[in-house]
Amino acid sequence: MKTTAERVQHMMEALNIKEQTEFGLLCGASRSVVYQWLSGRIKSVDARYAFKLEDSTPFLARWIMLGEGKPTK
Numbered sequence: 001m002k003t004t005a006e007r008v009q010h011m012m013e014a015l016n017i018k019e020q021t022e023f024g025l026l027c028g029a030s031r032s033v034v035y036q037w038l039s040g041r042i043k044s045v046d047a048r049y050a051f052k053l054e055d056s057t058p059f060l061a062r063w064i065m066l067g068e069g070k071p072t073k
Contacts, residue, residue: 002067004044008037010071011059027052 001007008023017023020034027049036042045053050061058072 003040004042005038005040007064007067007071008034008045011053011057011064014059015057026056 012023021031024031024034029049045064050064053059053064054061062069063071
């Protein structure tokens with residue numbers, strides 16, 4: 001998965017999350033920010049969100065931000 005949109009979509013599907021608001025709650029992002037990740041308007045996930053996602057999900061921050069390495073712990 002090369003794009004942020006692809007990675008966010010993958011995480012939402014893997015976590016069985018359908019609502020952008022629910023995904024945002026995992027990392028402290030608003031629904032609007034999640035929408036912008038999914039639409040490609042925001043090209044990368046800020047570190048503060050990525051590390052919160054790493055803390056609350058099995059996904060690794062490096063993969064969330066850069067698409068590098070393995071996706072999960």
